[in-house]
Amino acid sequence: MLPTKMTEALNNQFNNELQAAHAYKAMATYFSDKGYQGFANFYLVQSKEEDFHAMKFYHFLVTMGEKPVIQGLLEPKSVFENALDVVKQSLEQEKEVTRDIYSLVTLAEELKEHSTKAFLDWFIKEQIEEEDAFRTIIVKLSGIQEGGEYFLKMDEDFSQRTME
Ligand SMILES: [Fe+2]
Ligand SMILES: [Fe+2]
Structure with missing residues (x-):
């Protein structure tokens, strides 16, 4: 069992990852x-990774004797200015997740919930990688023309992305 506040916060993050x-x-x-x-493939794989993150929270809650609770999903944004806009918004989304993970770690420390803190370590490292990946793409996209030769090369490279 976990303290109620910890369970609620972990459950919210389970749903954040689904979102x-x-x-x-x-x-x-x-x-x-x-x-x-x-x-498109890059983003579908990214979506799978987020589902994988969600399931990590799901299984952790179950392992700790708690029941995950599915909340409703909000309608996501699907209209963007251009490719760069999409990637910039992705980075903002990841920064928000990083803040959420930090808050979870802070709460786990306050509650002396050491198992949860150990569980969250993986996510801290994952967020470093996620933010770095999007920053790298932003730099690349900032210097090229959408639909141009280098852009199409990136598109081809991204078609190779599979889930790690
Ligand atoms: Fe995630
Ligand atoms: Fe992510």
């Missing part, structure tokens, strides 16, 4: 619609 998966699928539709199937 993130939902948001990335909506971003994939933006690219599919434009005919950039590599970028």
